[in-house]
Amino acid sequence: MTARVDALLRCGFVRRIPSTVDGRRIDVELTEAGRAAWRAAIDVVAAEERRLLDALSGEERRLLSDLLRRVALVAERPAR
Numbered sequence: 107m108t109a110r111v112d113a114l115l116r117c118g119f120v121r122r123i124p125s126t127v128d129g130r131r132i133d134v135e136l137t138e139a140g141r142a143a144w145r146a147a148i149d150v151v152a153a154e155e156r157r158l159l160d161a162l163s164g165e166e167r168r169l170l171s172d173l174l175r176r177v178a179l180v181a182e183r184p185a186r
Contacts, residue, residue, distance in 0.1 A: 119143055 111134055114120040119140030125131035136144065159167055 114140065117143075 111120060111122070114134075115122065117139075118137060120134050121137055122132045122134055125133050162170065
């Protein structure tokens with residue numbers, strides 16, 4: 107985790123700040139550059155999602171959503 111935070115820090119996407127709750131802890135928060143990069147990434151993902159889902163009708167999209175919801179609920183359950 108430290109290596110990932112260090113990389114984001116070098117890019118200027120995050121900053122470390124002392125915790126206001128626990129003096130032993132360091133919190134990490136997004137910078138404005140980090141927020142901008144996150145928004146840009148979300149825009150790319152959303153555009154690709156729209157491109158892929160354009161192949162389906164509205165009814166097919168609803169069915170896919172329902173099926174994925176069912177699979178996600180099973181995935182979230184503890185394994186037996």
